[in-house]
Amino acid sequence: MGMWQFRIFPAISMLLLGALPVLAQHEYTESEIEAGKAQYAINCVRCHGPDGDNITNADIGHGKSRRATTDAEFVALIREGISGTRMVAFPNINEQNAQTIVAYLRSMASTANAAASLPPGDVARGKTIFEGKGGCRTCHRVGDQGSRTGPDLSQIGAQRRVVELHRSILEPDAEIIPANRFLRIVTKDGSALTGKLLNQDSFTVQILDVKDEKLKSFSKSNLREYTFVSNSPMPSYKDKLSTQELSDLISYLASLKGQAN
Ligand code: HEC
Ligand code: HEC
Numbered sequence: 001m002g003m004w005q006f007r008i009f010p011a012i013s014m015l016l017l018g019a020l021p022v023l024a025q026h027e028y029t030e031s032e033i034e035a036g037k038a039q040y041a042i043n044c045v046r047c048h049g050p051d052g053d054n055i056t057n058a059d060i061g062h063g064k065s066r067r068a069t070t071d072a073e074f075v076a077l078i079r080e081g082i083s084g085t086r087m088v089a090f091p092n093i094n095e096q097n098a099q100t101i102v103a104y105l106r107s108m109a110s111t112a113n114a115a116a117s118l119p120p121g122d123v124a125r126g127k128t129i130f131e132g133k134g135g136c137r138t139c140h141r142v143g144d145q146g147s148r149t150g151p152d153l154s155q156i157g158a159q160r161r162v163v164e165l166h167r168s169i170l171e172p173d174a175e176i177i178p179a180n181r182f183l184r185i186v187t188k189d190g191s192a193l194t195g196k197l198l199n200q201d202s203f204t205v206q207i208l209d210v211k212d213e214k215l216k217s218f219s220k221s222n223l224r225e226y227t228f229v230s231n232s233p234m235p236s237y238k239d240k241l242s243t244q245e246l247s248d249l250i251s252y253l254a255s256l257k258g259q260a261n
Contacts (some may be wrong), residue, residue: 028103038105063109126252172232184223
């Protein structure tokens, strides 16, 4: 659904793209890496996958590239492609933007092992945990099953890296994607509710109430408070899952690459 668009165009990274200094090799700022992440999501993820390892013999997410070593070689490879393969040329990605992609690839390689200590996971067991003990479907939807209060996870495996899934489960507050933020509303007569922002214009706001999953519409002139919630409504599963269960769950999420409903 439309949320994907929000995710791959984080407003801040796009703004920064215009103002990047010339990059020194191997030294990148957080904002350059963020900008590269957005570029990667737009141009590369569909073939290389969120962890860069979707294509056999062309793992670009773990510092193993066979064809490029230096930043300049990566930039050239991105802009010129590899003739005779599905690795097309990206002449429209200018040198500066290509540099940010290289920054992101380097940062992927250096953060990839955060979840590497986990034992191998089992997709089927992970599904059982997702639907049973984890209670994930009380908030999340996969295919046509589950709730719509949390983000739809039907395609999460095509969008997020394993380390990101790991962090989402253990530290839900660490990073909340703007499109996933919740809104707290207090009306002038004092009733309060929290929900997912669906739509708004100058006069009204529509939200999906977390409690009953119903769409509610408010006239802005009737509201006393209207603020984004900084904590995630999702509980941390840090002490609720064994290492094996965590790994199974992540394997299941990583396998979800279908169409969102
Ligand atoms: C249409 C699918 C496709 C897209 C989109 C794509 N690639 Fe590729 N890429 C490939 C394939 C296939 C290969 C392997 C080519 C070969 O060596 O046979 C490859 C190879 C590479 C390599 C060399 C890997 C190595 O081992 O040296 C790099 C680096 C690379 N791609 C980066 C990117 C980046 C960055 C983007 C986004 C700007 C991107 N690719 C977009 C399909 C794609
Ligand atoms: C009480 C509701 C609730 C429960 C239960 C819950 N989640 Fe969440 N989850 C959310 C909300 C809301 C978000 C969006 C805000 C955020 O990123 O924390 C979220 C975010 C996520 C994300 C990140 C999505 C993205 O787009 O990056 C993942 C992955 C995730 N949840 C997995 C799970 C799994 C797996 C379980 C079960 C073990 C679970 N959640 C249980 C509410 C919930």
